[in-house]
Amino acid sequence: MQQTIPLHSAIPGVTDADIARVFDPCVVEEFAADSPTWWKALRDVDAKLERRTPTWDHWLNADGQRTSALVQRQYDGKWSRVDFEAELRGSRLGWFEWGDRRMRARTVGYKKVFQLWLARVIDWLKPSSVVEIGFGWGMHLLALAVQFPEIRFRGVELTASGVLTARALALDPATPRLLEDFVVDPLRDGGAAARLDLCQGSAEALPLPDKSVDMVMTVLALEQMEQIRDKALRELARVARRHVVMIEPFRDWNSQPRHREYIRQLDYWTAAIEELPAYGLIPVAATADVPQKLTSHAGIVVTDVERG
Numbered sequence: 008m009q010q011t012i013p014l015h016s017a018i019p020g021v022t023d024a025d026i027a028r029v030f031d032p033c034v035v036e037e038f039a040a041d042s043p044t045w046w047k048a049l050r051d052v053d054a055k056l057e058r059r060t061p062t063w064d065h066w067l068n069a070d071g072q073r074t075s076a077l078v079q080r081q082y083d084g085k086w087s088r089v090d091f092e093a094e095l096r097g098s099r100l101g102w103f104e105w106g107d108r109r110m111r112a113r114t115v116g117y118k119k120v121f122q123l124w125l126a127r128v129i130d131w132l133k134p135s136s137v138v139e140i141g142f143g144w145g146m147h148l149l150a151l152a153v154q155f156p157e158i159r160f161r162g163v164e165l166t167a168s169g170v171l172t173a174r175a176l177a178l179d180p181a182t183p184r185l186l187e188d189f190v191v192d193p194l195r196d197g198g199a200a201a202r203l204d205l206c207q208g209s210a211e212a213l214p215l216p217d218k219s220v221d222m223v224m225t226v227l228a229l230e231q232m233e234q235i236r237d238k239a240l241r242e243l244a245r246v247a248r249r250h251v252v253m254i255e256p257f258r259d260w261n262s263q264p265r266h267r268e269y270i271r272q273l274d275y276w277t278a279a280i281e282e283l284p285a286y287g288l289i290p291v292a293a294t295a296d297v298p299q300k301l302t303s304h305a306g307i308v309v310t311d312v313e314r315g
């Protein structure tokens with residue numbers, strides 16, 4: 008049976024003031040609704056979509072599909088040259104909208120808001136084990152491990168370079184100090200990063216037994232898996248004992264033509280929240296009410312795993 012939930016139900020313990028506290032230090036400029044600079048930013052996105060940005064094609068096959076093989080090749084290159092310090096300092100700038108606020112901000116602010124969501128979801132659900140599927144080079148896992156040392160954290164990632172980079176960072180004594188500004192809660196045990204259990208694998212066939220982890224999470228990883236959507240959702244539901252938590256651009260939040268076109272051209276995730284119960288994943292909270300990029304909006308969906 009499908010369950011209807013309010014799409015703006017908040018995550019317990021996360022208020023707008025909390026989100027602003029995390030994001031606002033990254034804001035470099037705010038714009039009025041009629042600001043020519045802001046409208047130019049929107050026109051620039053539309054122009055990119057109109058001329059089909061050529062580098063986007065590196066991610067797609069001749070049929071315009073984002074295949075796992077191409078995703079793996081592209082991210083393998085990307086994650087072999089991560090500058091951890093620069094990523095966490097976040098010198099890159101992006102355009103963000105949130106309610107009636109329009110902003111230019113350091114993009115790391117967006118990731119800090121995800122950290123806030125994840126930390127409060129962990130406080131709420133109290134898992135004793137967590138696995139992140141598609142952890143990249145480990146940014147979120149490393150940060151969560153040092154804040155929640157009592158939890159067993161694991162990760163499964165498609166690329167060998169992502170696993171290698173994350174393992175090296177997990178063992179580097181300098182990592183906890185670099186994480187200090189990124190984490191939302193005080194660091195409780197810098198040594199906990201070294202205990203992360205990381206492996207290479209695909210969401211299509213997770214190297215984990217049935218119902219083996221309390222909470223399975225993804226952060227902008229399912230967005231890459233439109234071509235394997237059904238298998239990936241089945242696998243998340245199979246290995247999760249209690250919850251699956253996804254921070255992803257669900258269709259519910261991307262109905263604007265600009266968003267739809269961006270997602271279509273890049274063959275990103277188009278699943279809707281109402282499809283989850285068919286996999287035994289029952290949504291209990293969902294919201295995208297945080298600063299968002301202009302190209303597509305990502306939100307968090309917290310689900311209970313149906314007891315079977």
Ligand SMILES: C[S@@+](CC[C@H](N)C(=O)[O-])C[C@H]1O[C@@H](n2cnc3c(N)ncnc32)[C@H](O)[C@@H]1O
Pocket residue numbers: 075078079082140141142143144145146147163164165166169208209210211225226227228229231232235
């Ligand atoms: C946009 S990155 C996000 C990384 C990380 N979750 C973060 O938020 O920093 C997407 C990640 O998903 C991984 N990925 C894509 N398809 C995957 C699959 N089938 N199985 C496991 N990981 C996958 C990619 O290799 C990449 O590291």
